[in-house]
Amino acid sequence: MWNKVKGLLHNQSFRNGSIFTFFMFLNRGLNFLLLIVLSWYILPDSYGRLNLFYTGVNVVAVLICLCTNGIIGINYFKVKKEILSRYINVVLSCTLAVSIALFCASLFFHSYIAKVAGIDYKLQFLCIYVCAAAIVYQILTDIYRLEEKTFAYGLVTTISTILNIAATLFLVIVLEQDWLGRIYANLFATTIFLFVSIYLLIRKGYLKCLLPTKHQYKESLAYGVPLIPHCMNGFLRQGVDRYIINGFFTTTQVGLFSFSTNFSFLIYSIGSAFNQSNSVYIFKCLSIDPEGSKKKLRKQTFMMIVFFAAITILLNIICLIVFPIVFPKYNDAIVFLFPLSMGAFFQCIYLQFCNYLFYYRKTKELMYMTFTVSIIHIALSLWLTQYSSVLTAYVSMISSAIEAFMVFLYSRKLYKII
Numbered sequence: 001m002w003n004k005v006k007g008l009l010h011n012q013s014f015r016n017g018s019i020f021t022f023f024m025f026l027n028r029g030l031n032f033l034l035l036i037v038l039s040w041y042i043l044p045d046s047y048g049r050l051n052l053f054y055t056g057v058n059v060v061a062v063l064i065c066l067c068t069n070g071i072i073g074i075n076y077f078k079v080k081k082e083i084l085s086r087y088i089n090v091v092l093s094c095t096l097a098v099s100i101a102l103f104c105a106s107l108f109f110h111s112y113i114a115k116v117a118g119i120d121y122k123l124q125f126l127c128i129y130v131c132a133a134a135i136v137y138q139i140l141t142d143i144y145r146l147e148e149k150t151f152a153y154g155l156v157t158t159i160s161t162i163l164n165i166a167a168t169l170f171l172v173i174v175l176e177q178d179w180l181g182r183i184y185a186n187l188f189a190t191t192i193f194l195f196v197s198i199y200l201l202i203r204k205g206y207l208k209c210l211l212p213t214k215h216q217y218k219e220s221l222a223y224g225v226p227l228i229p230h231c232m233n234g235f236l237r238q239g240v241d242r243y244i245i246n247g248f249f250t251t252t253q254v255g256l257f258s259f260s261t262n263f264s265f266l267i268y269s270i271g272s273a274f275n276q277s278n279s280v281y282i283f284k285c286l287s288i289d290p291e292g293s294k295k296k297l298r299k300q301t302f303m304m305i306v307f308f309a310a311i312t313i314l315l316n317i318i319c320l321i322v323f324p325i326v327f328p329k330y331n332d333a334i335v336f337l338f339p340l341s342m343g344a345f346f347q348c349i350y351l352q353f354c355n356y357l358f359y360y361r362k363t364k365e366l367m368y369m370t371f372t373v374s375i376i377h378i379a380l381s382l383w384l385t386q387y388s389s390v391l392t393a394y395v396s397m398i399s400s401a402i403e404a405f406m407v408f409l410y411s412r413k414l415y416k417i418i
Contacts, residue, residue: 022154041172053183056119056127060102062231064131065095068224069138073279074359076146077287081205086212088139088201090220093212099132123183130186133194140197143206145276164189226367229374241392244385253389260336260393263319264344267312271348275355278304282355290415301352308348312341339393346400349408356411365410373403 068091075087106113106124114120119127137160144153167188171181201207245253281300285293316338324331357366377399384391 041178053119053123053127056124057131059232060127060131061134062228063102064098064128065091065135066098066221066224067227067231068094068220069135069142070227070358070363071220071223072139072142073146073283074223074361077284082208082210085206085208086210086216087220088206089208089210090212090216091135091139094220094224095132095135099128102128126183126187130190133190136197136201137190137193139206140200143201143204146280148277148280150277160189160193163192223361223363226363229367230363230370241381241385241396244381245389245392248386249389256333257336257389257392259333260340263315263337264340267308267315267341267344268347270311271308271344271351274304274307275348275351278352279355279358283359286356286359286415294416304352305349308345312345316341335390336393339390339397343393343397343400346397346404350400350404353404353408353411356415357407360414362410362414366407369406369410370403373399373406376402 071087072084072091075084079087103125106121106128110121110124113124141153141157144150144156164185167185168182171177171185172179175181177184198207241257245257278300282297285297319337320334323334354366357363377395380395380398381392384395
């Protein structure tokens with residue numbers, strides 16, 4: 001047993017994943033503290049307007065580069081830096097083209113967008129700019145991740161978070177800008193790190209004036225566009241569940257469901273953080289020695305599954321003890337915790353095997369799978385939620401399990417390690 005624990009601690013993927021997890025929780029913890037502070041200065045109505053804006057940001061962020069940024073990680077270990085620079089320029093040019101298209105759409109249809117999305121004319125343009133600028137920052141952090149420079153990654157992301165928080169506190173509290181202060185702070189921090197990211201990418205030799213080839217555009221778009229439904233998948237399913245519960249029951253049930261979702265999301269956050277380094281490890285093994293790496297990848301996969309299972313069990317035990325004592329008003333939320341945490345566990349498994357589909361560029365097949373599961377999920381939610389809101393949580397668990405199993409089977413078809 002000790003040898004297994006020792007082996008886990010000496011595993012590079014586990015160590016890097018632990019560091020990514022630390023910085024992810026540090027940044028999210030700081031943002032959580034910010035929300036507590038802002039609640040003293042921003043009224044509920046202002047919070048509503050702020051959430052409408054960031055809902056728009058979530059949607060535009062998926063569309064802004066047509067998900068072509070994923071091609072950078074796929075080709076990182078396969079091509080020379082000069083060729084990789086061309087792929088980066090594909091991402092940037094796609095981002096520019098989509099941004100112009102969205103700006104034009106907002107220019108001509110801003111009234112309709114404001115009516116549907118609840119975001120006024122000026123904020124629509126600001127939303128597009130923030131998402132476009134964030135792509136450059138994301139490319140930089142992806143490069144640090146692919147280089148396995150975990151501390152550099154953590155330093156950049158933490159400084160970005162602290163700058164954003166400091167600017168928010170200054171604008172909201174000192175200058176009394178209310179909810180708009182949070183958005184302006186985000187604009188300020190995003191602009192600063194846009195220039196920082198450009199400088200660092202040029203210094204590292206990844207940003208050059210090199211024209212991509214037609215094949216590189218075609219390859220990047222063929223890889224990225226099918227991922228758009230995939231990237232929207234989780235966001236849409238979670239949003240639909242809340243609307244369905246609210247339709248059949250009360251906002252109290254929505255609150256209890258959401259409260260447990262926040263805790264189960266911790267499991268997914270850990271899985272996502274570990275996947276930052278795990279995906280790099282898998283891509284490297286498949287690029288350098290695919291046949292000789294099967295034993296290492298099999299062992300690493302088993303270790304990750306056991307680790308995620310242990311985290312899931314531990315979270316449920318802690319919450320069963322803590323909820324009645326620390327959150328007595330939310331004691332009824334406990335019934336949602338097991339199915340939602342199991343759903344998060346299956347999502348972690350899904351991320352593990354999804355990397356093989358990304359590497360072999362089976363994004364279209366992944367789109368079909370995730371879209372099919374989303375249809376099943378929504379149909380089951382509409383049917384079962386009327387009997388109990390707890391069933392909605394079990395629908396989430398079942399759909400996540402189906403999705404993970406489908407991706408696992410297809411990954412075995414591409415590269416059999418289990």
